[in-house]
Amino acid sequence: MADRIIEHPILGKTEKGKKVTFTFDGKEMEGYEGEPISVALKAAGVMKHRYTKKEHKPRGIFCAIGRCTDCVMVVDGKPNVRTCVTPLKEGMKVQTQYGVSAEPF
Amino acid sequence: MENIFDRSVDLGEFVPQPDDDMIVCRCEEVTKGQIRQAVHDGMFTITEIRRYLRTGMGLCQGQTCAKLVKRIVANELKVSMDVLEPASSRAPMRPIEMEVFARENN
Amino acid sequence: MKRFDLIIVGAGPSGLSAAIEAANRGMNVVVFDENEKPGGQLFKQIHKFFGSKEHKAKVRGFVIGEQLLKEASEAGVTVVLNATVIGLYQDKEVVVKIGDGVEHYKADSVLIATGASENMVTFEGWTLPGVIGAGAAQTMMNLHGIKPGQKVLMLGSGNVGLVVSFQLLQAGCEVVGLVDAAPRVGGYGVHAAKIARCGVPFYLSHTIVKAEGTDCVTGVTIAQVDKNFQFVEGSEKHFDVDTICLAVGLSPMSQLLKMAGCKMEDNPKRGGQVPICDEFGATSIPGIFVAGDVSGIEEASSAMIGGRIAGITAAQYLGFIDKEEQLTKCEENKKALDGLRQGMFAPKNRGKLVEKTEEGIPVSMNLLEKGFIANDEMERFPGVTHKAGVHPVMECTQNIPCNPCQDACPKHCIKIGEKITSLPAVDESVDCIGCGMCVASCSGQAIFLLDETYEEGFAAVTLPYEFLPLPKEGEKGYGLGRDGKVVCEAEVVQVKTAKAFDHTNLLTIKVPADMAMKARFYKKEA
Secondary structure: OOOEOOEEOOOEEOOOOOEEEEEEOOEEEEEEOOOEHHHHHHHOOOOOOEEOOOOOOEEOOOOOOOOOOOOEEEEOOEEEEEOOOOEOOOOOEEEOEEOOEOOOO | OOOOOOOOOOOOOOOOOOOOOOEEEOOOOEEHHHHHHHHHOOOOOHHHHHHHHOOOOOOOOOOOOHHHHHHHHHHHHOOOHHHOOOOOOOOOOOOOOHHHHOOEOO | OEEEEEEEEOOOHHHHHHHHHHHHOOOOEEEEOOOOOOOOOHHHOOOEOOOOHHHOOOOEHHHHHHHHHHHHHHOOOEEEOOEEEEEEEHHHEEEEEEOOEEEEEEEEEEEEOOOEEEOOOOOEOOOOOOEEEHHHHHHHHHHOOEOOOOEEEEEOOOHHHHHHHHHHHHOOOEEEEEEEOOOOOOOOHHHHHHHHOOOOOEEEOEEEEEEEOOOOOOEEEEEEEOOOOOEOOOOOEEEOOOEEEEOOOEEEOOHHHHHHOOOEEEEHHHOEEEEOOOOOOEOOOOOEEEOHHHHOOOOHHHHHHHHHHHHHHHHHHOOOOOHHHHHHHHHHHHHHHHHHOOOOOOHHHOOOOOOEOOOOOEOOHHHHHHOOOOHHHHHHOOOOOOOOOEEEEEOOOOOOOOOHHHHHOOOOOEEOOOOOOOOOEEOOOOOOOOOOHHHHHOOOOOEEEEEEEEEOOEEEEEEEEOOOOOOOOOOEEEEEOOOOOEEEEEEEEEEEOOHHHOOOEEEEEEEEHHHOOOOOEEEEOO
16 A cells, blocks of 8 residues: 555645445455545556457546546446546445456457 | 538648557547548548547547547648637536436436 | 526636625525535645735635635535536526436526636557546545655646646655656746755656556656657657656636537637636626636636626626626726736736846746756845845745735745735845744745854755655755755754644755755755
8 A cells, every 4th residue: 555645744644434345356455435446446556447448458547537537447337437536335346347348358 | 610611622642640540539549540531531520520430429528639639630621720619518518327317306 | 496596517716706705695506516525626736825815825725625615604505516517508407417317407697617627648658547637646646645656757847737746746756757848837937946956857848759558657758849849859768657647738618608508719828618708707698607717727816716706796697786886896806816817927928938027137047947046047036135144035036926925024024015926025124033934935935044154164044845754853964956956965953843834844954154045955865
């Protein structure tokens, strides 16, 4: 969790919700409740959120505010979920999106 | 349409450029070369380009590429960017599931 | 269908300001925002704002956000979050996605304050994970407490690129360089100077050739560009980075206005497609108003004032106040707005090279081309004086609308005068007491305290310090020059923190006497 900022010179200690577990492609991971799914993934070192439909190229966080839709993944079975604006919940099932599904090409 | 281009204008031969395979519309994976070629195919307005190639028609609805596409089309037509009308703005402005869109709560 | 007097789209600085003014005049106001939290981009702004007292200068952006929210709640404004406006139809019908469905609202007036979206540039590999917008970096580190990366390259030397680079350093990231295709730094010189002295190199007239990596960014190649923005062969430079941050301007998010049928124009000076509107924010459709970046890219301070003007005008439009009250109230706000639109970076000067200050002093070209003022350029500015004992040195060399330093000094030894953009000057007839209030109050972190006769052969330099860990008194390290390079050995002799300094710590370092005008930052011994 080297990416998490523990204490910030201006903002002080980073405040987070309670710790929850979720799965990413079947692997169990930890994050904080209410933070964007993408933040929990980033803290766990996950950069690739999906592979594009036509060229099968990797994509990840780009705008982080729900505009660009590049960070979409399959969440609890639903594709095209913007992980940068979707709060993390206990037990969420997060999967890499291939095209528009969780099935690898 | 306020800006009607002279359709008989000669754009010259399509000359390939080294960065033609660069993705411009990230959602629909449309390249610079495809956009340039589309102009040579007779697509002179942003609306026509959209219908022809689906640029700006993906999930993000052109949030990222609108200006980039416009610049490429303007360059190809050798006109300034501001004479190109942007694409129509329509609801829904943000990605929304059809199920939600159809559910009127009041 | 629910009805309101005024529906506002966007709970950022302009939308909230408009809501406050309208609600205070008796209007029934609702604000819709698609985000989980209100405040727009204000809560990501952790630096102190510029301007004067009326513009909330020297207050950090997120604190201004908290103040606005409090004011809005006291005024009785309803803010609905997670509410995405998906359409603005005829007769001011607003369709909003709330929860699992859509809701229809109607109002007698509508104010669009949707802000802006980031511009992007293309280069080989720009779709790789690890290439992000500057806004994304700000959101990740300042809202969610996570570093966007370990080693970052920033593209764009406007204020966004400069401010976000500094924030990256504060979050503990390494910024390997700041790149811009333009030949000169686009943003405030003081913002550039504070990252240059931390050792961030500036590469002007350079741009990104490609982002490297197969699965995500592992490096970047930049190269110099000529006058026609063509790559100069053989000028390529490579950096190992995991993140490339893009800060290449903003575009108004004006789609809702276009949908509603407002007359639009493509105005490069305002950042792109904007509604044609008058000085009160009224569009071509009676009852539809705009405020903030959606009507032309500026910054949060002017967005707040623009919001107030539009809110007051909406109240007059619906008869809640009369024309006279509207004009009087708007006049006060317009004066405040005019104050912000002065100086070298005023909208009318955009893209122009200003070679002399309003005082007739040649501008530091080194600052524009490399991000820091050269040693031999420093003495010509009115903020730089020398005398025995402690005294302020103000390395504020561009005319920007900002004056908190003038009010900060309890002894009144800093003078800006009536004109808010004038360069600060030292009144040498008054004795500095070394309190450091000016150092902490300077939003540009451009004020230092110098004691050139601190000890035999040594001088003391007091500098603003907003990083962790905070150095300790007695600690040994190095003095860095304005370019971030080591110029001498230095010892920390004092560390001052105070509530009044608002997280800007004052670090006093002891340096050899001849380094008094050269050492401007401190680095601990490795």
